[in-house]
Amino acid sequence: MTDTDPGFAPLTLADYAERARAAVPVKTWDFIEGGAGDERTxxxxxxxxxxxxxxPRVLAGVGLPDTGTRVLGRTWAAPVGIAPMAYHTLVHEQGEIATARAAGATGLPFVVSTFAGHTFEDIAAAASSPLWLQVYCFRDRSLTRELIHRAERAGFEALVLTVDAPRLGRRLRDLRHGFTLPPTVRPANLQDSGSGTGFGSPMEHALAEFDAALDWSVIGWLRSVSSLPVLLKGVLGGADARRAVDAGVDGLIVSNHGGRQLDGAPSTLDALPEVASAVAGACPVLVDGGVRRGADVLTSLASGADAVLLGRPVLHGLAVGGEEGVARVLGIVADELTEAMALCGTASVADAGPDLLAPRTAPPVQEGSRGGEARTAEPRREEPRGGDVRGGEARREESRTEDLRREEARTEALRREDLHGSVRDPLLGTMNFLNEITSRYPEAISFAPGRPYGGFFHSEQIFDHLRRYLDHLTATGHSPDQVRDTVFQYGPTSGLIRDLVADTLRRDEGIDVPPESIVVTAGCQEAMLLAVRALIAGPDDVLLVPDPCYVGITGAARLLDVEAVAVPEHASGFRCADLEAVLSAQRARGRRPRAFYVTPDHANPSGATMPVETRHELLALAARHDLLILEDSPYRSVSPGRQLPTLKSLDRTRSVVHLGSFSKTLFPGARIGFAVADQPVRGDGEGASLLADELAKIKSMVTVNTSAVSQTVVAGMLLAADGRPSDFNADTAAYYGNAMRTVLTRLEERFPPAERTALGIRWNTPTGGFFLTLDVPFPTDNAALTRSAEDFGVIWTPMSYFYLNQGGESALRLSISYLTPDSIKEGIDRLARFIKSEAGADGAS
Ligand SMILES: Cc1cc2nc3c(=O)[nH]c(=O)nc-3n(C[C@H](O)[C@H](O)[C@H](O)COP(=O)(O)O)c2cc1C
Structure with missing residues (x-):
């Protein structure tokens, strides 16, 4: 059947629907027209x-309205696009090719479904207006990625991720018919992958292959595989809309999938105002579902949409008249829109505001109901149309209910913009991506986490350690009540076990300080936070950090709104001259550098160790410039061989605040760290104190005191080691030394010197610690990390995570600490394959 069939020419979209119904088999018609469940939505x-x-707005002097609009940088002839719909080939053999031609002829965009019946390349060849790709995310992400890349190569301009279909809704019409696709209709873009073959119906396909557990992380994943703008299709509420905006999407489509998913979801026109107001102009908002006239387009614009998408009517036009039929359908809507705009005194799309909307006609009241209490029961196909059948009280009731609904929507989520800026800082989110990758690819070997090897820990020993410290308390004269209170009660803010920590420092590290100069903290992280809080007095004070740097310290600074200033570190490590230059530059800009954070031994992430001469030079510099050094050295006691002296043990001017941790030497689950802060503090009024006392004051408002149970276990372990955990750690250090050697040897084997040079790969050779870094000849961004995890089964950390500003874009960090030698070897083999593939040297050895 064509447009030119005898009888009247179709004048409206309803006319096209009627003709299409007669033109296609009933099963096909029901597949297109049907919705989920009882079809309420x-x-x-x-x-x-x-x-x-x-x-209508009268005497507005509009003349010919301009229906043109710009969306994502492209001009559309009207604020109307074609919604993604599977298998245009069901109703016309030219399918999406005809649709693309019609879209081009009318200057309107076309969103092509993942389940298109023609290839993206063929559709693109027929198109002359913007094409967007609708994305269904398959469990097999590599398949989804390949689809995206194909569309991108074919010139598609945006990705529309459908988020309302973790599985397809129960479409009863299809179930009743036992609807299956005819043999000629296939998902043309999934054929090569083998996906899509063997599924009789779209529902079967979706159940088998859609990723039903999709969550917000998918947006980051899409960003990592494509640079195209990302729109979400299927958002119906303000809270989700805000979340999407926070996640940085480029557009939203208010959609209930044409009533084909959740039966009972609100109509899209009803959902639109809340979404538009939540988005507040941050990105374009489109709407689809039930748009059948130009007036519906104008109503959508007036309700907050930037444009609409048209679904089924396009298939009706295609069924009736192929390319020409689609062009006519689009043309009718555009003409009707022009007319509606003219009659409403609206000169342009931007002029269409809420003032165009007359008070909404309410749905009818069920017979016999009182006031506004009961709404018409479903189904209600034959509702009276037009004319408000209810009184003013009923309308007021409806408006009160509406206000209540909005109120609830407002309170169900907080705006991230209203929280402290640190929560939006990428620095605090760096680890999220790694965690996501790690959980998404559980089979991958991960060189990312800097956590100790688990084989050293034995659960039963916890009880021995607890008991040992309690016995020690009894043996040193504590009564049973005192012993009980030590573990069960709040304890001293500065810590229970300062004497034991002081003993350990003296015996193990040559740091001879009184227990009073120690504060026992909830991990070293708290020690950093307390030190930064105490030392930075105001906005002119800055904290200096090496670049690259451990994110714990820069993160703590960010939480406290403290400015962290980078001191560049070179391949050969830290240089005092650089620190001196930064000090002068900061003073020149009116800043007071208060402290320099440094990890002198086996630094994280660089692996570098500061030579002893540099340590002396740094201490002299600190004394000269009245600068404090925050020394953090968690890896020295678990590294093989003799360690260089700590800065604190060399410190004669009390320039060093030593930040300690038992996480690597004993176990991280205890969360026990400490600060050694023996600097005297003098001031008006109050008497003299130590910096440790001031840190304890701050701690009393942070964690009050460090867990007594944890301190008890750690104390028991220190007693067992007779105050020398370094001896206790000899095996541990040997294990990590061996792990580092295994990594280095395997790298040597996989990249012999000549090949290494040819490829431009370098790595450092730390003498201890948990980390080493590799320079590689390609960007080590999140996209590369995703490819590495997905295609090669190996995870690492991009070095750029550790830089304050620029840096590390082509480098990665490997952590050697928690893998077994066998998994290290396998992991390095996978890494080598990944590096060679990225460097375009797959063929090499
Ligand atoms: C036959 C048919 C197939 C559809 N296929 C898809 C699809 O593959 N992907 C998608 O996101 N939405 C799909 N949709 C939903 C549309 O994109 C759109 O949300 C809906 O059809 C709009 O409502 P309307 O048909 O009332 O205009 C489909 C809708 C129909 C009717």
Whole structure:
């Protein structure tokens, strides 16, 4: 059947629907027209437009309205696009090719479904207006990625991720018919992958292959595989809309999938104002579902949309008249829109505001109901149309209910913009991506976490250690009540076990300080936070950090709104001259550098160790410039061989605040760290104190005191080691030394010197610690990390995570600490394959 068949020419989209119904088999018609469940949502889409009324604006002097609009940088002839719909080939053999031609002829965009019946390349060849790709995320991400890349190569301009379909809704019409696709209709873009073959119906396909557990991390994943703008299709609420905006999406499509998913979801016209107000102009908002006239387009614009998408009517046009039929359908809507705009005194799309909307016609009241209490029961196909059948009280009731609904929507989520800026800082989110990758690819070997090897820990020993310290308390004269209170009660803010920590420092590290100069903290992280809080007095004070740097310290600074200033570190490590230059530059800009954070031994992430001469030079510099050094050295006691002296043990001017941790030497689950802060503090009024006392004051408002149970276990371990955990750690250090050697040897084997030079790969050779770094000849961004995890089964940390500003874009950090030698070897083999593939040297050895 064509447009030119005898009888009247179709004048409206409803005319096209009627003709299409006669033109296609009933099963196909029901597949297209049907909705999920009882089709309540399907009907409500149309009903909402039925009830909407536009207010004419008279004598507006508009002339010919301009329907043109710009979306994502492209001009559309009208604020109307074609919604993604699977298998245009069901109704016309030219399918999406004809649709693309019609879209081009009318200057309107076309969103092509993942389940298109023609290839992206063929569709693109026929198109002359913007094409967007609708994405269904498959469990097999590599398949989804390949689809995206194909579309990108074919010139598609945006990705529309459908988020309302973790599985397909129960479409009863299809189930009743036992609907299956005819043999000629296939997902053309999934054929090569083998996906899509063997599934009779779209529902079967979705159940088998869609990723039903999709969550917000998918946006980051899409960003990592494509640079195209990302829109979400299927958002119906303000909270999700805000979350999407926070996640940085480029557009939202208010959609209930044409009533084909959740039966009972609101109509899209009803959902639109809340979404538009939540988005507040941050990105374009489109709407689809039930748009059948130009007036519906104008109603959508007036309700907050930037544009609409048209679904089924396009397939009707295609069924009736192929390319020409689609062009006519689009043309009718555009003409009707022009007319509606002219009659509403609206010169341009931007002029269409809420003032165009007449008060909404309410749905009818069920017979016999009182006031506004009961709404018409479903189904209600034959509702009276037009004219408000209810009184003013009922309308007021509806508006109160609406206000209540909005109120609830407002309170169900907080705006991230209203929280402290640190929560939006990428620095605090760096580890999220790694965690996501690690959980998404559990089979991958991960060189990312800097955590100790688990084989050293034995659960039963915890009880021995607890008991040992309690016995020690008894043996040193504590009564049973005192012993009980030590573990069960709040304890001293500065810590229970300062004497034991002081003993350990003296015996193991040559740091001879009184227990009073120690504060026992909830991990070294708290020690950093306390030190930064105490030392930075105001906005002119800055903290200096090496670049690259451990994120714990820069993160703590960010939490406290403290400015961290980078001191560049070179391949050969830290240089005092650089620190001196930064000090002068900061003073020149009116800043007071208060402290320099440094990890002198086996630094994280660089692996560098500061030579002893540099340590002396740094201490002299600190004394000269009245600068404090925050020394953090968690890896020295678990590294093989003799360690260089700590800065604190060399410190004669009390320039060093030593930040300690038992996480690597004993176990991280205890969360026990400490600060050694023996600097005297003098001031007006109060008597003299130590910096440790001031840190304890701050701690009393942070964690009050460090867990007594944890301190008890750690104390028991220190007693067992007779105050020398370094001896206790000899095996541990040997294990990590061996792990580092295994990594280095395997790298040598996989990249012999000549090949290494040819490829431009380098790595450092730390003498201890948990980390080493590799320079590689390609960007080590999140996209590369995703490829590495997905295609090669190996995870690492991009070095750029550790830089304050620029840096580390082509480098990665490997952590050697928690893998077994066998998994290290396998992991390095995988890493080598990944590096060679990225460097374009797959063929090499
Ligand atoms: C036959 C058919 C197939 C569809 N296929 C898809 C699809 O593959 N991907 C998608 O995101 N939405 C799909 N949709 C939903 C549409 O994109 C759109 O949300 C809906 O059709 C709009 O409502 P309308 O048909 O009332 O205009 C499909 C809808 C229909 C009717």
């Amino acid at each position: 399907l009907r409500s889409n149309a009903d909402a437009f039925e009830r909407a009324r536009l207010l």
